[in-house]
Amino acid sequence: MTALRPERETDASYGDQSYGASGALGDWQQGQGHGQGAYEAYEGSPEVSYQPPVDDETVALREASYRPPADDETVALRIPDPPPESGSGATAASAASSAASATGVTAGGRAARRKAAKRRGGGRHGGGARETAPSEQSDSGAPLSRVEARRQARLRKPSPAVVASRAIGEVFITTGVLMLLFVTYQLWWTNVRAHAQADKETSSLQDDWASGKRAPGAFEPGQGFAILHIPKLDVVVPIAEGVSNKRVLDKGMVGHYGEDPLKTAMPDAKTGNFGLAAHRNTHGEPFRYINRLAAGDPVVVETQDKYFVYKVASTLPVTPPSNTSVLNPIPKGSGFTAPGRYITLTTCTPEFTSKYRLIVWGKMVEERPRSKGKPDALVE
Incomplete structure (x- = not known):
């Protein structure tokens, strides 16, 4: 018959036997089915461990963190081995970042690498890394920005008032030092030098008198001709002609008023006033x-051939420098009333002034x- 008819559901051919749903169930229960054999065959195959899928980012990080094994020559300076790989992408990225930081490799784009280079001090064109100075760091230890560094530099720069006060202080100190040196020179060194010059002149006078080189008579300005003795004050000093500071008084000698208009008599004159001047301080x-x-x-006034002895009669403590009458042949204010042979000693007062x-x-x-x-x- 050629007409169509439904197929039988339970009939199948498996080998030389009919195999249906009931046959498959029986074979499964008996452990002899085709599916059980396939399972057994799978169990007998070599064990394969599970590997997670690897993307391109993980591969790049693994390559960046890879380090060649250290040989015997570099044992002293060895780069630590990279951490073991794990299935976590975040852990692998952290390990790669640590390795990059240790080697100086900066992850990220070109802008990030430039910023990292500037922070290290290399700049755009290199130049080597430099250590950030303590003044270029903030309180937290982070490097300061350029604006902040300039602001702090301006704060460290002294103000004009401070500079002016320092300059004034230096001027005062310098002036004080110079004044101290000047006072030392005036009060000490001038005395040392004047004593040496006066002693030399005294010795020269005595030697010339002993040898007869100097004869009594007129003397040139600045020339020594006598020696003054004041036993009470232990003074022995040469007397020179004239009262010039430079030629006579500053050399430690006593000057004779021997020039007009203040010319006075010499000691050997029959009458007259022998006027003398000398420094009270310095020289x-x-x-x-x-x-x-x-x-x-x-x-006592000692000359080449005589001694002239005077006795103090009176004193005038203070008088103006213009009072030249004290040098008159009969000195005004001395108490002398008649011509005689007098001596007048003049000096400045108060001390250290010439008022x-x-x-x-x-x-x-x-x-x-x-x-x-x-x-x-002189004997006493």
Whole structure:
């Protein structure tokens, strides 16, 4: 028959037997079915471990963190091995970032690499890394920005007031040092030098007198011709012609008023006033303590052939420098009323100033030839 008819559901051919649903079920229960055999065959195959899928990013990070094995020559300086791989993508990325930081490789794009290079101090064109100075770091230790660094540099720069105060202070210090040096020179060094010059002149005078080289008579300005003795003050100083500071007084000598309009008599004159001047302070200061002289104290003038002995008669503590009458043949204010043989000592007062003059007068009491020896005033 050629007409169509439905197929049988339970009939199948498996080998030489009919195989249906009931046959398959029976074979499964007995463990002899075709499906069970396939399972057994799968169980007997080699074991394969599970590998997660690897993307391109993970492969790149693995290659960046890879380091060749260290040989024996580099044992002392060895780069640590990379951490073991794991299935976590975040862990692998962290390991690669740590390796990149240790080697100086900067991950990210070109802009990120430029910023990292600037932070290391290399700049755009390299130049090597430099250590950030403590002044270029913030309190948290992070490098300062350029604007912040300039602001702090301006704060560290002293203000104009500070600079001005420092300059004024330096001027004061320098001025003080110079004044101290000047005072030291005036009060100490000038005395040392003047004493040396006066002593030299005294010795020269005595040697010339002993050898007869100097004869009595007129003397040139600045030339020594006598020696003044004030025993009470322990003063022994040469007397030179004139009262010039440079040529006479500053050399530690006593000057004779021997030039007009203040010309006075010489000691050997029959009448007259022998006027003398000297420094009270500095430059040997031979008249420093003549204010201590009292009436009756001896003052001796030694020349080449005679000693002239005076006794202090009176003192004028203060008078203006313009009072030249104290040098008159009969000194005004001295108490002398008649012509005689007088001596006048003049110096500045108060001490260390030249505002006024101190005057001491004396009257000659003895004229003694050198052949008779020293007068009693010098022997005592």
